[in-house]
Each structure stands twice: as C-alpha cells, then as structure tokens.
Amino acid sequence: MDVIQTAIPDVFILQPTVFGDDRGFFFESFSHQQFETAIGRSVNFVQDNHSKSSKGVLRGLHYQLAPHAQGKLVRCIAGEVFDVAVDIRKSSPTFGQWVGVHLSGENKRQLWIPEGFAHGFMTLSDTAEFLYKTTHYYAPESDRGIRWNDETLAITWPKIDSEILTSTKDSIAKSLPDAEHFI
Numbered sequence: 001m002d003v004i005q006t007a008i009p010d011v012f013i014l015q016p017t018v019f020g021d022d023r024g025f026f027f028e029s030f031s032h033q034q035f036e037t038a039i040g041r042s043v044n045f046v047q048d049n050h051s052k053s054s055k056g057v058l059r060g061l062h063y064q065l066a067p068h069a070q071g072k073l074v075r076c077i078a079g080e081v082f083d084v085a086v087d088i089r090k091s092s093p094t095f096g097q098w099v100g101v102h103l104s105g106e107n108k109r110q111l112w113i114p115e116g117f118a119h120g121f122m123t124l125s126d127t128a129e130f131l132y133k134t135t136h137y138y139a140p141e142s143d144r145g146i147r148w149n150d151e152t153l154a155i156t157w158p159k160i161d162s163e164i165l166t167s168t169k170d171s172i173a174k175s176l177p178d179a180e181h182f183i
C-alpha cells in the first residue's frame, strides 16, 4: 500500500496494492496494522457505512460535533466520485482549506479524513457506491453541515452535465463562518 500525502497534513490518500490475474483482482481493502502505521496513530473504527448515489448527487459537507466527532476512511467501490475534506479545526494552520480527490472503483484509492474535518462528495458517474468506516457511531444530535457551495470555501467541484441533487438538509446548510466548529 502506498501512502500519499495531500496538501493538508493529517489527510492521506491510501493506494492499495492490487493483485490482478486471469480471474480478476484481489487486494486488502483494510489492514488495521498497515492503516495505523500509515497515519501514525491508533484508531478504532466502530461503524461501516454504504451509500449508493446517482450522477449529480452531492452529499455533504458533513461532520459531527465533539464528543461524537468521526474520523472517516472513505472509498468508492463502483463508479466515481469527487471527494472533499475541509479542515474545520479552528486552531489548525490549514483551517478552512480543503482537499479534493477522485475516488473510483477503478483507482481503488481511499481517503483518510480525521476528526475535525467536514466531508462530502459529488457523484460523477451514472451511479456510485460509496463505502466508509467511522471512528464514532452516528449521533444525529451532533450531526452538522456546511454548504457544499459556500463561497468562503470556494471548492472547485468538477463540472458535470447533470443537475446537482442534494438533500433538503444539505441545501439549507450554513456557511463555514456561521457553522459550529469541532474545535
């Protein structure tokens, strides 16, 4: 597995080693030991999530407040998404900055998004299935959102030939300056 640094320290792209043969392919999609070595600390994942989205669906940007903050190890197993992590740790030198990565069933990349980040993704293919592990259980009372097209973040989402479809909750989310921050 290769570990690729992003523009924000603490956010990593994990590129697994894929073994292809006449039958198809095999790869280790998660190794606790390798993962902790890659990010340099111990982590306890407690929940796995799976969503399916159609083209133009944009989920996020979501985070949970402390003490329910979630680290997320995310990947796309079919189709392609543009995945974004926004640093919302008030004390961070990269506060308000974002990282965007194409994740797909083809490239098999995973993105590690630690606690203290808002997360979202745009679906670029006709459909996309998205899997992720979280370090804390879902806590609806701590669930918060930041508007995906917040001008203060100025995320460069890919241009697609489809309408953007969000949940009602996401369409009325706050901008970063008005949001409750994790730290």
Ligand SMILES: Cc1cn([C@H]2C[C@H](O)[C@@H](COP(=O)(O)OP(=O)(O)O[C@H]3O[C@@H](C)C(=O)[C@@H](O)[C@H]3O)O2)c(=O)[nH]c1=O
Residues within 6 Å of the ligand: 049, 051, 059, 060, 061, 062, 063, 072, 119, 120, 121, 137, 138, 167
């Ligand atoms: C996230 C979540 C939702 N739900 C329920 C609540 C709701 O009825 C339904 C759909 O929830 P949402 O609209 O919040 O689903 P979704 O917009 O897919 O939310 C997810 O978005 C991505 C970007 C993330 O980063 C995730 O952490 C999560 O917030 O599923 C759970 O039961 N457990 C969970 O862990």
